[in-house]
Amino acid sequence: MSLRRPAGWTILRYVALVALCLVWVYPFLWLVSASLKSPLEVFSKGLNLLPDVPVWENYARAWGQAGFSRYMLNTFFVTIGTVVVVVFHTALSGYVLGRHDFVGRKVIIGILGATLVVPAGLTVIPIVDLTSALGLLNGHWGIILALAGSGQSAAILLYAGYFRGLPRELEEAAFMDGAGFLRIFFYIMLPLAGPVTATVTVLTFLAAWNAFLIPLVFTFGTPELRTLPVGMLAFVGTNETDWSGMAAAATISLLPVIVFFFFVQRYFVEGIAGAVKA
Template sequence: MTRRGRANLIALPILIVVGVIWIYPFLWTVSAAFKTQAGLFSGGANLIPDQLDFSNFERAWVNAGFDRYLLNTVIYSVSSTLIELVKAALCGYVLARYEFPGRVLLHRMIVATLFVPVASIIIPQFVLVEQLGLLNTRAGVILAMSGSAGALYVLLFTGFFSSVPSDLFDAAKMDGAGFLRTFRLVLPLAKPIIAVVVIFQFVSNWNEFNIPLVFTLAQPDLQNLAVGMLSFKGEHAVDWTGFAAGMTISFAPMLVVFLIFQKYFVNGLAGAIKG
């Protein structure tokens, strides 16, 4: 057996153990969503429910109002992801393909924002949204959620568009294509980067807690799933099985999005690391 084969033989069991440890909390949460309250505490770490209880999902969906929270979460996540995608793609395209005064300085400032904690800008965001008259509205939440990690996405698009052969842009210019038309022509080539941005931003927005909570204090009906999880915490007790059912409901859309974009996502990450 070759040295590489022996290394793989040792690494494979280790990776399997690490994978099981990593995925176990997720599997336990899904299992807990089908357990009774008594079965949850008596079962311990067991993943097999002693008795199936589907009423947990009913409490999460109807009593806790997860139908409303799910709708809000979908609206916030999809809208802010589309805004962030268009914004980052356009900015990256301009930085990669156009020379203008202050371009290098702007690029460095974008890189510098990577080191600014997202939580530190929530107060300026709150003031801005309030002055725009969008506080306690869906538009205000979407606006605040659309600029959380933009710098990283801009850098990804900048690196991609910089690697596109100049002949493609020259041919488009000779055909009379303007700025937006050329952008539309080359954007489909960036599918791997688009997949990375969509997955990262969608998952981040789906799990966002602070912005939907702070920006909708006067309108609880506009809160998302992450904030809605507080519904399971009572004054003296916590509905843990209902909470697990709510978490399971929240997991599903993220898994669907990842499965749809996983092919391009892996290629995008590989390209970003290579670049």
Template sequence: MNSNLWHRHRLKAWHLLLIPFCLVWVYPFVWMISASVKSQREMLLGGISLIPDDWTWENFERAWTTARFGDYTMNTVTYSVTVVALVLLVSSLAGYALSRKDLPGKKVLVGVLVVTMFIPHGYTIIPTFLLVNGLGLNNGLLGATFAQAGPALVVPVLLFMGFFGGIPKELEEAARVDGAGYPRTFFRIMLPLAKPVIGTVALMQFISAWNAFFIPLVFTLGRPDLRTLGVGMYNFFGQNASDWTGLAAGACIAVIPIIVVFLFLQRTFVEGIAGAVKS
């Protein structure tokens, strides 16, 4: 009994020590929300105060209409959802194939995948641009989607490979005895079992695509109307001045969908990571 009591007191002590670190980590996000409803003058001269003297909701209206965040939000939703769909389809199929122990050249393929993880995007953007431009998909969201989804496949493929490799082979053999081919076995049996990994990959890729800046910037230079939120943030920076409160309001608009998606998939995310690592 005394041991349990001592353990509880130790946990409470750790919690008390960690609370200040938590507040330091959360403060910038809270300040961003506070700045989004302040006037420009109060934000610049108000110091670290979080409570606005004058609540200025026009910042959100200016971000949504003047900075065209309404259009950019729809572009970003289309862009992010398409990237997630492409990555899930390709990485799940590749992970399923690579999980087979009798696959010829498996070690070489996995080794190449791991090596590509260490190549910076700056070195691959030129060949990616030339490829997308050669397909006639430049200056459009579809080309940007392919450019974003292609280099993002390595970690999802490894996650799916680890998960599928841990599923008993007898399950596939039973499906084959019942007359199911490889496509039917994959889409009807294996893929539904991989829901935790699907949720993990979907969350990772959605956040990455939603926050993407470099690739959407390069592939929509000729079509400003197709910009995503990450690129659209630059509308608040003028030649002689910057709209900081509008930028804070725009950042709030951009962050809300990520928080909603993360809260919806957080349990699946943890289960998927744990399942893939365990396998």
């Protein structure tokens, strides 16, 4: 015998979910609304979302005069490069830690786990010094390596846990067929780690796209290399801030992320489920 909840309880639950959704979505709606208002209207309208007359020139000013067309290309290049480097080195590191037993393995895993609580700001100075020594400080590759080489312990541990749960017979059969270390990794293990790869790709994309501190430090002397988050500083003046232009720029920078997550959300959910299950 099944127990059915009263219809009133179901309606109340849906009303509560809709109210929570509106509270969650409202700041984004206000951002879009502010991007279509004049600077004075942003404050005079308060929480009202409807502008008197939409000011589309805010988007033209952000895209052209503030240089966000170039910042968009910079951000795409930095983000895609970071994702590729992170997936490659974290998957390879996780494969070694998860599938091979060697002296000091548990110590390395413990160190990786400990770095999860280290604030990102503490690592900026050594990262800048290392990048400067490599001659990559004033360039996109310096930003990519700085973003990809720091704070990736969680991805490495995810891959290590996933690879450790795969049967050993896969490697033994490939080894008997003459496959070497790299061939086993690229042709057998990495394709099987699709769920973790999807999770790491989405999280790295979002982190790299929204990164501010490292791109800010690396582009002090080269404004043309700025990414979208750093480019927001163009709207902050000495005596005033162009809030409507900043809102338009923020909306522009959010659109690719929303589109990207719309298409990959299914893979992201499957990746999280697969990673946890493994």
